[in-house]
Amino acid sequence: MIIEPPSFPQTDSARSVLDLAVIGGGASGIFTALRYAEMAAGKRVAVFEKSPHFLQKVRISGGGRCNVTHACFDPRRLAENYPRGSRELRAAFHQWQPSDTIEWFGRFGVELKTEADGRMFPVTDSSETIIDCFLDRAREFQIPLYPKRPLTGIERLENENFLLRFEGLAEPVEARSVCVAAGSLKNSPLLEQLKKLEQTIVPLVPSLFAFNVNDARISDLAGVSHPKVSVRRDGPHPARQGPLLITHRGFSGPAVLRLSAWEARALAETNHHFSFVIDWLPDCSFEEIDGRFADDRKHQGAKLIKNTPISPIPRRLWERIVLSCEIGDVTWGQISKPAMRRLKEELKSAKFQAEGKTTNKDEFVTAGGIERHAIDFKTMESRLVKGLYFAGECIDMDGITGGFNFQAAWTTAHLAAVAISKRSA
Ligand SMILES: Cc1cc2nc3c(=O)[nH]c(=O)nc-3n(C[C@H](O)[C@H](O)[C@H](O)COP(=O)(O)OP(=O)(O)OC[C@H]3O[C@@H](n4cnc5c(N)ncnc54)[C@H](O)[C@@H]3O)c2cc1C
Numbered sequence: 316m317i318i319e320p321p322s323f324p325q326t327d328s329a330r331s332v333l334d335l336a337v338i339g340g341g342a343s344g345i346f347t348a349l350r351y352a353e354m355a356a357g358k359r360v361a362v363f364e365k366s367p368h369f370l371q372k373v374r375i376s377g378g379g380r381c382n383v384t385h386a387c388f389d390p391r392r393l394a395e396n397y398p399r400g401s402r403e404l405r406a407a408f409h410q411w412q413p414s415d416t417i418e419w420f421g422r423f424g425v426e427l428k429t430e431a432d433g434r435m436f437p438v439t440d441s442s443e444t445i446i447d448c449f450l451d452r453a454r455e456f457q458i459p460l461y462p463k464r465p466l467t468g469i470e471r472l473e474n475e476n477f478l479l480r481f482e483g484l485a486e487p488v489e490a491r492s493v494c495v496a497a498g499s500l501k502n503s504p505l506l507e508q509l510k511k512l513e514q515t516i517v518p519l520v521p522s523l524f525a526f527n528v529n530d531a532r533i534s535d536l537a538g539v540s541h542p543k544v545s546v547r548r549d550g551p552h553p554a555r556q557g558p559l560l561i562t563h564r565g566f567s568g569p570a571v572l573r574l575s576a577w578e579a580r581a582l583a584e585t586n587h588h589f590s591f592v593i594d595w596l597p598d599c600s601f602e603e604i605d606g607r608f609a610d611d612r613k614h615q616g617a618k619l620i621k622n623t624p625i626s627p628i629p630r631r632l633w634e635r636i637v638l639s640c641e642i643g644d645v646t647w648g649q650i651s652k653p654a655m656r657r658l659k660e661e662l663k664s665a666k667f668q669a670e671g672k673t674t675n676k677d678e679f680v681t682a683g684g685i686e687r688h689a690i691d692f693k694t695m696e697s698r699l700v701k702g703l704y705f706a707g708e709c710i711d712m713d714g715i716t717g718g719f720n721f722q723a724a725w726t727t728a729h730l731a732a733v734a735i736s737k738r739s740a
Pocket residue numbers: 338339340341342343344363364365366369370371372373375376377378381382383384464465466467496497498499503505675676677678679680706707708709717718719720721722724
């Protein structure tokens with residue numbers, strides 16, 4: 316699949332200069348190179364990838380289906396899905412947004428479909444479709460892709476070009492523009508190189524993770540899902556809504572992942588040991604629950620409370636909630652006022668303790684990275700180093716789950732490619 320790199324670089328005196336060197340062969344790096352090649356015919360671009368394989372995260376993304384983007388076409392609303400980078404991306408989405416992504420893939424025969432929740436996948440339900448499309452285009456545009464070539468050094472030359480050193484290449488590579496698309500900078504040796512270029516790095520913390528919870532209320536309920544809960548960190552903090560999944564280790568699902576993203580920094584400060592509150596019936600006020608209880612007392616007074624769940628709480632979970640309120644084999648007709656109060660409290664604000672986190676197999680990202688203020692989001696060029704560009708997850712920018720992270724990768728890659736093609740015109 317890999318395009319044979321030409322034998323380069325040559326000797327120092329005859330060093331061939333790249334117009335663009337892309338660092339990182341993931342989603343944003345490959346897309347930068349492809350968009351650049353489309354716009355700057357005849358210019359020299361190459362991609363240098365640390366690992367033996369390109370587009371590894373695309374391959375495993377979306378459970379192997381690749382959630383390419385999200386069917387949200389209003390830049391303002393789309394930007395609301397980014398805990399970090401929302402303001403900058405809002406403007407950027409006016410230049411490249413999901414409709415452009417859909418159109419671009421469509422141009423190369425990759426059709427995307429929309430699921431009920433707005434997530435978009437290739438109709439083949441396979442991330443290989445996206446990878447094949449990218450690698451076919453790279454071959455078509457004759458873009459050399461260098462595997463096993465981690466960047467180890469970057470310095471500025473007097474002529475304002477960059478001199479890049481890679482593991483496994485005896486000679487350095489000279490490039491007029493460099494686009495860093497190296498993904499998460501957590502534990503990355505690149506950090507030192509970037510600091511030398513005076514780029515400021517916002518501390519790196521995980522985002523999009525599940526909560527580890529050891530609690531009798533959910534033991535043995537792994538696999539049970541609830542269509543809509545509201546979750547918030549204990550205290551006066553904003554709540555996040557969505558489906559919830561009980562796992563072997565605790566809680567996951569969109570509501571939990573959203574909270575983990577929006578509160579990524581605060582939760583990291585607790586070392587992921589914190590208390591949080593679940594509202595099992597976010598669409599029901601206390602008064603409405605009183606009404607439901609009154610109805611049940613009137614119409615199903617002889618039935619055991621634990622056997623008559625309030626919709627949409629799943630039956631097994633309902634039974635645990637009822638038992639946790641010390642309401643055993645009690646019928647609706649027999650329930651006491653204090654028991655009703657306890658049940659209502661538990662339904663609206665059940666408190667849990669998280670003891671660590673688990674990264675989700677479908678999606679996780681790093682919050683933090685290259686400081687956004689140091690990047691001109693019209694061009695993705697560093698405000699500190701002319702000719703140095705950034706795209707994708709290495710920037711302090713991340714979205715919630717749903718295809719938003721890839722969309723940010725496509726958008727920033729496109730902006731960088733446009734700007735670099737103008738620069739090298
Ligand atoms: C399991 C999982 C599933 C996901 N699913 C989805 C999904 O369905 N939808 C969605 O929107 N998002 C998803 N994400 C998030 C998404 O994968 C990332 O946001 C996206 O890959 C970021 O693209 P990137 O190119 O910036 O970084 P990456 O895809 O991580 O690519 C960066 C590349 O740079 C290389 N690199 C690093 N350092 C160097 C160096 N020094 N020299 C050369 N190369 C280097 C890396 O090896 C890597 O190949 C998922 C993430 C995970 C972990």
